[in-house]
Amino acid sequence: MREYQEKLEAEVKLNEQLLEERETQLSETQDQLDATQKELLQSEKLSALKRLVSSIGHEVSTPLGVSRTASSYLIEESDVVLSSFQNNTMTKSQFEKYLTDSREAGELLTTNLTRAHELMLAFKEVAVDQISEQKRDINLREYIQDVLLSLKPTYKNAPVEVRNNISPEIELNIDAGAIAQIVTNLITNSLMHGFKDATVAGTIVLSSETTTDEYILIYMDDGKGISTELQQHVFEQFYTTRKGSGGTGMGMYIIQELVKERLFGDIEFNSDEGQGINIRIALPKSLVA
Structure with missing residues (x-):
């Protein structure tokens, strides 16, 4: 009976030790899973932000391109009118056309720069919020x-x-x-x-x-x-x-x-x-x- 009791106590002690080791392993595994989960969440967040940056960059390039074309046209037309004025060859119709074209170019610039500005403001606000996690x-x-x-x-x-x-x-x-x-x-x-x-x-x-x-x-x-x-x-x-x-x-x-x-x-x-x-x-x- 004494031998059986000692053997049983040894088995219980061994099982307790194995149980403690298993609990330690499970705890370590859970910690690894939690860390992996955080990494995955962060990775997904950065991927979403990367897609946002890419799409906004492409979208902003359109109004900026139109604005650049409009401003270049405005500069060229201004040079032509200035030259005509300096040479005393500018006609009334030429000046009226210049004023009309300038207004249209200005409206084009305003519309497209406003669009680009709105996109950048929205992107900045959303991007900063996603990174900061602040209320x-x-x-x-x-x-x-x-x-x-x-x-x-x-x-x-x-x-x-x-x-x-x-x-x-x-x-x-x-x-x-x-x-x-x-x-x-x-x-x-x-x-x-x-x-x-x-x-x-x-x-x-x-x-x-x-x-x-x-x-x-x-x-x-x-x-x-x-x-x-x-x-x-x-x-x-x-x-x-x-x-x-x-x-x-x-x-x-x-x-x-x-x-x-x-x-x-x-x-x-x-x-x-x-x-x-x-x-x-x-x-x-x-x-x-």
């Missing part, structure tokens, strides 16, 4: 309009209409960068999955509702939707139906993390195959500015 006061409708403006180069040539129907009265003190990344990921997902890489016509609508305790940000598209079977995997990491075709499987997972961890809200996803998607993001009124 600040925003008007939800106006801020999302800036986000949509910065994203417009990605869908301006697509047969997809994006509408901002959010109430102009929602003022929040919030992590604005999280809002920007959520909207960016939602638009990207809709274009890629709902509208087949933006080749199919459709509509995206952002709207809002107000309850006693929450502001609800509603995102809808009328794309191809998601089957009931696939919906249970929507928020899973690395789950994508576009593996090898540009899908990372991180888009909706990141959205859920941002809503819960950085905005202290909740998210609901609803869809029917062929009927588009409906996403409701609840933001607590404690975030009111």
Whole structure:
């Protein structure tokens, strides 16, 4: 009995030691998973920012190119008129034409430089927010309009209409960068999955509702939707139906993390195959500015 008891105690001690080692391994594995998750989130954020920089750079080049052409034309015409004036050969019709052309060139310059200025302001605000992760006061409708403006180069040539129907009265003190990344990921997902890489016509609508305790940000598209079977995997990491075709499987997972961890809200996803998607993001009124 004594030998059996000693043997049993030794086995118990060994099992306890193995259990401690397993718990240590599991803890280390969890720490590695947490670190990897943070790296993936940061990588996805930087990838979104890189795409934003690329699209904005391309978009800004158009109004700047038009402005450069208009200013060059204005300089050339001014030189011609100045030469005619100095040589006493300028006619009334030539001067009138110069004034008319100058005004048109000025209007062209104003329109295109204003466009470039708006794009750069929107890009600067959104980009800084995504990097800083700091809370600040925003008007939800106006801020999302800036986000949509910065994203417009990605869908301006697509047969997809994006509408901002959010109430102009929602003022929040919030992590604005999280809002920007959520909207960016939602638009990207809709274009890629709902509208087949933006080749199919459709509509995206952002709207809002107000309850006693929450502001609800509603995102809808009328794309191809998601089957009931696939919906249970929507928020899973690395789950994508576009593996090898540009899908990372991180888009909706990141959205859920941002809503819960950085905005202290909740998210609901609803869809029917062929009927588009409906996403409701609840933001607590404690975030009111």
